Amino acid sequence: MCGCQIAEHIKRNSRAIDENRVTIDKSTRAIETNAGAIDASTAKINRNAKAVEGASNVVVENVEAVNKSATAIQAIAFIATQSAEAIRENRAAVEMNTQAVAENERIVRQATSAIEKLQQLQTLMDSLEQHKTLIVASLGVIAVLVVVQPVLMCIAIGRVLRLLTALRHIQ
Incomplete structure (x- = not known):
């Protein structure tokens, strides 16, 4: 080259x-x-x-x-x-x-x-x-009539019997 x-x-x-x-x-x-x-x-x-x-x-x-x-x-x-x-x-x-x-x-x-x-x-x-007072009084009357009257009757009958007995003794 x-x-x-x-x-x-x-x-x-x-x-x-x-x-x-x-x-x-x-x-x-x-x-x-x-x-x-x-x-x-x-x-x-x-x-x-x-x-x-x-x-x-x-x-x-x-x-x-x-x-x-x-x-x-x-x-x-x-x-x-x-x-x-x-x-x-x-x-x-x-x-x-x-x-x-x-x-x-x-x-x-x-x-x-x-x-x-x-x-x-x-x-x-x-x-x-x-009315209590009136009621108590009424009850008292009723008691007298119911209780006292028979008692008084008994007393009266008792006295009558004693009188009869006394009269018999006298005869």
């Missing part, structure tokens, strides 16, 4: 090297652009991952809220059942109270009647108290 061929060869190689440098520069810029795009994509992926994580948290919170709601609904159903039972018991109690009121009214009527009779008896007793 001669010097001109070598120079030509060097020239071609230099052009090739220059072209390769241009290609390397383009590749470097493309790699840098791709790296920026990759960074942007990574940032988007990270944002999306955070969004997915946030959405997952929201889903978990919603599931927990649904579970709490289901528990609350069960509690409300239990309370409704208890309230219905309490209403039935209250109705029964009202019925019993109504019967008790009717019985109490009957007792009050009887007590009122008894009080009226006692008031009448008290009036009679007050009247008797006012």
